[in-house]
Amino acid sequence: MSASDSPTLVAGRDAIAPSGEIPRLSVEQASYAYAHQLRSAPMFTLGATSFQARQRELVAILGPNASGKSTLMQIISGALKPLSGRVLLDGVETRRLDARTRAQRIAFVEQQSPLVFPATVGEYVLQGRHAYGRALHLATEEDVALAMNALSQVGAEHLADRRMDQISGGEKQRVILARALAQQPLLLLLDEPTLHLDIGAQVDLLERLRRLGEENRQTVIVVTHELGLAAEFADQVVLLHAGKCLRVGTAAAVYQRELLEQVFDTPLEVETGPAGRPRVSLRSRADRDRAGGRTM
Amino acid sequence: MKPLTLRRLLWTCGSLAALLFVVIVLALKLGAVPISVTDLVMSLGRVAIGRSDRLPADYRLIVFDLRLPRILLGVMVGASLSVAGAGFQALLRNPLADPYVLGVSSGSATGALIALMVVPQFALATPLGAFLGAVATIAGVYLLGLRDGNIDSTTLLLGGIICASFLSSIIMFLMTLSSRDLRGMPFWLMGDLSTPQPSELQWLFFVGLIVGIGAIYTTAADLNLLVTGEREAAHLGVEVTRVKLVVYVAASLLTALAVSASGAIGYVGLLVPHAMRFLFGSDYRLLIPTSALGGAIAVVAADALARTIAAPTELPVGAVTAIAGAPVFIYLLRRRMR
Numbered sequence: 001m002s003a004s005d006s007p008t009l010v011a012g013r014d015a016i017a018p019s020g021e022i023p024r025l026s027v028e029q030a031s032y033a034y035a036h037q038l039r040s041a042p043m044f045t046l047g048a049t050s051f052q053a054r055q056r057e058l059v060a061i062l063g064p065n066a067s068g069k070s071t072l073m074q075i076i077s078g079a080l081k082p083l084s085g086r087v088l089l090d091g092v093e094t095r096r097l098d099a100r101t102r103a104q105r106i107a108f109v110e111q112q113s114p115l116v117f118p119a120t121v122g123e124y125v126l127q128g129r130h131a132y133g134r135a136l137h138l139a140t141e142e143d144v145a146l147a148m149n150a151l152s153q154v155g156a157e158h159l160a161d162r163r164m165d166q167i168s169g170g171e172k173q174r175v176i177l178a179r180a181l182a183q184q185p186l187l188l189l190l191d192e193p194t195l196h197l198d199i200g201a202q203v204d205l206l207e208r209l210r211r212l213g214e215e216n217r218q219t220v221i222v223v224t225h226e227l228g229l230a231a232e233f234a235d236q237v238v239l240l241h242a243g244k245c246l247r248v249g250t251a252a253a254v255y256q257r258e259l260l261e262q263v264f265d266t267p268l269e270v271e272t273g274p275a276g277r278p279r280v281s282l283r284s285r286a287d288r289d290r291a292g293g294r295t296m
Numbered sequence: 297m298k299p300l301t302l303r304r305l306l307w308t309c310g311s312l313a314a315l316l317f318v319v320i321v322l323a324l325k326l327g328a329v330p331i332s333v334t335d336l337v338m339s340l341g342r343v344a345i346g347r348s349d350r351l352p353a354d355y356r357l358i359v360f361d362l363r364l365p366r367i368l369l370g371v372m373v374g375a376s377l378s379v380a381g382a383g384f385q386a387l388l389r390n391p392l393a394d395p396y397v398l399g400v401s402s403g404s405a406t407g408a409l410i411a412l413m414v415v416p417q418f419a420l421a422t423p424l425g426a427f428l429g430a431v432a433t434i435a436g437v438y439l440l441g442l443r444d445g446n447i448d449s450t451t452l453l454l455g456g457i458i459c460a461s462f463l464s465s466i467i468m469f470l471m472t473l474s475s476r477d478l479r480g481m482p483f484w485l486m487g488d489l490s491t492p493q494p495s496e497l498q499w500l501f502f503v504g505l506i507v508g509i510g511a512i513y514t515t516a517a518d519l520n521l522l523v524t525g526e527r528e529a530a531h532l533g534v535e536v537t538r539v540k541l542v543v544y545v546a547a548s549l550l551t552a553l554a555v556s557a558s559g560a561i562g563y564v565g566l567l568v569p570h571a572m573r574f575l576f577g578s579d580y581r582l583l584i585p586t587s588a589l590g591g592a593i594a595v596v597a598a599d600a601l602a603r604t605i606a607a608p609t610e611l612p613v614g615a616v617t618a619i620a621g622a623p624v625f626i627y628l629l630r631r632r633m634r
Contacts, residue, residue, distance in 0.1 A: 079530060103533030110527060119578065122297030127521055131533030136581055137517035139299035148297065160297045183532070 022091075023052035024219050025187060029085035030075050032068075046071045048085060049245035051238050055186070056213050058220045060230035060251075063240035064264055069223045072240065073191050076221065077108045089187055103131035107180035108189040121167065121175050122160040125151055128182030150181040153212060170201040177205075181212065188213070188220045194229065202226065206233040227264075227280040231255060239263065251278050300579050308576055312589035316371070319593050323367050323600040328608055329358050366489050369498070370599045370613070371592040372505050373489070373558045374568070376550035378591025381565020382572075382583055383512050383547035386519040387540060388438070390449050392628060394566035395430075395551040398452075399459030401560035403433025405484045406463045408556045409470050419494060423504075427552035433459060434548055487561030487614030489599050497557070504553045509588055511546040515539045519580040561595065561614045563621020568594050570628065 030049050033042040046068040053059050061069050074080040076087050078094030087094045089105060097105065107128070128150065129143040139147075151157040154174040159167055167175065173193060180188055190209070194202040206222075206229050213220040224230055230237055231251040239247040239254050241263045247254040255278040257270045267283040321340070325331050339351055339359065351360075377395060384393040384400075395401045407429020411421040437459050441452025467484050482488055493501070518539045521529040530536050554561070572586040595613065598620070602611040 077531065079527065099530060099535045100533045103531060106531075108531040110531070120297075123299070123579070126297075126299055127524075127532055130517065130521060133517065136302075138302060138581070144297060144299060 060234035067240040107185035128179040374591035374595030375588040378568035378587040380550040382569040396562035398456035402463035404430040404555035426556040430548040487559040
């Protein structure tokens with residue numbers, strides 16, 4: 001179900017897509033700050049950040065806790081108004097889109113929130129079609145077909161009639177992803193989707209995201225702590241630290257031992273793997289002390 | 297996957313409407329003067345074809361002037377309280393929300409009572425006062441429940457219960473001070489359907505009921521998403537601020553209409569939406585109309601019980617709903633805490 005097949009979508013998508021030259025997503029000097037009280041000095045949660053992403057690209061936003069990753073995602077999604085700068089999706093500022101259009105172009109999977117009233121998996125995935133519905137938003141046959149397709153893309157069609165509170169954590173993560181796919185977005189944002197997943201499920205999820213980005217011609221942006229996974233699967237890495245964007249580029253360019261050690265405040269080893277992608281491993285503090293302490 | 301269809305929606309509502317009709321006929325039958333169902337159906341038929349003049353006068357008085365208005369009031373009160381309850385539950389993302397538990401009914405009663413004391417000559421003042429009381433109370437309870445920008449469920453409920461008890465004492469205070477006849481204490485504190493309404497207020501109630509339920513129903517699909525979280529709902533295309541405002545105003549209006557006509561009847565807004573969720577699922581597109589019909593059934597049935605259980609003495613209908621509602625509330629609270 002290529003996203004651009006939908007008749008409800010705007011012309012801008014196909015006008016730009018074939019060349020692949022003009023970036024689909026362009027984050028231009030976006031920053032964010034807030035003040036505890038009206039008159040107190042603002043606290044910067046994100047300094048000016050810029051990067052661009054094309055369709056089919058997977059971008060990883062990396063950084064330790066409180067580095068501004070989630071804030072950046074909120075700004076990209078258009079939910080937060082940046083203090084300065086702007087975010088363009090196919091040339092349109094995401095902040096200026098109305099709720100319905102935004103939901104047709106951007107799917108945002110946040111860290112999980114509890115269900116107050118339980119729904120079935122099928123009903124849950126159909127929520128992704130909300131932005132396409134009219135009046136009572138009764139599901140059309142097309143909606144049901146797209147929802148089932150989304151479920152099969154994440155390998156969860158057999159769960160359709162189960163209840164959301166009766167499936168495992170890994171299954172739930174895939175169902176949430178299916179709901180985002182049912183939105184047929186141009187841009188897929190995921191905030192720490194690998195949290196609470198075991199390593200097998202993490203790899204499975206990232207592989208799936210790569211493949212879905214290719215199949216659906218979507219741009220995928222993932223926030224993660226997992227240096228190894230980001231190096232393996234991301235086309236581009238955005239490294240944040242304490243509200244500053246430190247580096248943007250391929251994992252090979254961004255992963256420098258000293259930089260990563262400083263950012264994550266732990267001794268690390270960076271090697272280059274066979275495919276040219278860097279590999280990061282932990283170094284024990286004892287090793288480092290023997291080697292003469294930290295280099296910075 | 298079985299998504300909601302128009303067919304299922306209409307069938308469900310149709311069956312509940314039929315059940316409501318049966319309950320209304322039974323409620324017309326029950327009371328101090330026994331009337332057979334056959335007679336009732338015959339006379340209803342006569343009224344329907346416009347031959348009501350053929351009915352015996354005493355019969356007409358009991359059935360159409362005494363029992364029927366009270367039953368129709370029960371229908372409107374039940375429908376408005378249940379839909380208001382379902383609305384507050386979505387708005388506050390809390391399955392225990394209900395106009396009575398949150399103190400909104402008491403706030404509404406306080407507002408109505410103050411209006412009745414200050415401008416007694418002005419009939420519209422009572423529902424208006426009730427509306428302002430409801431809006432102010434739900435805003436106050438919301439602020440009490442706010443912790444670091446998020447609604448804290450336990451604090452919200454405690455805030456509501458404290459507001460309700462505070463406002464109840466204000467009501468008792470006002471009634472003791474006032475020398476005027478402001479209906480009885482049980483009316484404002486427990487809810488009661490026995491006081492007849494002036495017919496212009498009945499019409500206002502009817503129009504307000506349709507507008508209020510209609511307004512909430514336009515947001516039904518959005519509410520399905522809102523209960524999963526405001527930010528998530530926004531990501532899925534819901535205009536969160538608008539939807540919340542519509543539900544907030546409409547649910548307050550429905551509560552105010554119900555309270556100004558019948559006092560603070562408790563637990564209907566809690567009990568009925570839960571029963572409907574249990575029977576038909578939690579989809580708000582189905583929940584709003586089934587709650588309206590179910591609420592009407594529940595209040596008419598409760599009032600029929602209240603009239604007959606200790607006949608010839610009548611209980612306030614709120615006593616019956618509280619006897620049924622309080623244990624269910626405790627059950628839901630315990631299940632939530634587990």
